[in-house]
Amino acid sequence: xxxxxxxxxxxxxxxxxxxxxxxxxxxxxxxxxxxxxxxxxxxxxxxxxxxxxxxxxxxxxxxxxxxxxxxxxxxxxxxxxxxxxxxxxxxxxxxxxxxxx
Numbered sequence: 001x002x003x004x005x006x007x008x009x010x011x012x013x014x015x016x017x018x019x020x021x022x023x024x025x026x027x028x029x030x031x032x033x034x035x036x037x038x039x040x041x042x043x044x045x046x047x048x049x050x051x052x053x054x055x056x057x058x059x060x061x062x063x064x065x066x067x068x069x070x071x072x073x074x075x076x077x078x079x080x081x082x083x084x085x086x087x088x089x090x091x092x093x094x095x096x097x098x099x100x101x
Contacts, residue, residue, distance in 0.1 A: 003027060013051050040087040045078045047071065053086055 003026075011021045043056040047069040054070075056063045056078075063083065068075045 041085045042087065043083050044086045045082050045084070047074075048076055049074060055086075056083060 006026055007018060007021045010016075010026050011018045014021070043058065043063060044053045045056055045067050046052070047054050047067075049072045050069065052069060052071050054067045056067050063080075065077060066075045067078055
């Protein structure tokens with residue numbers, strides 16, 4: 001993740017202006033993420049209301065058209081481009097986004 005992409009992401013999540021985030025000096029963590037196996041990865045989408053990572057269940061015919069956020073108690077539509085991989089599995093330990101390099 002580039003520094004500018006990280007700053008934009010933090011600004012979007014916190015609602016603060018980009019200039020404020022840049023002054024605070026956010027930087028990507030050094031090092032590569034630990035290697036994950038394919039079975040450790042799951043699809044998720046960000047909730048448009050609270051920003052939480054919402055799991056998207058897998059199905060033989062593809063992901064469902066709606067995702068449900070337990071924090072907001074809402075279901076919402078999402079575009080396939082909004083999907084991202086997270087790991088490890090939901091419920092086991094806190095999950096984290098996995099970015100391709």
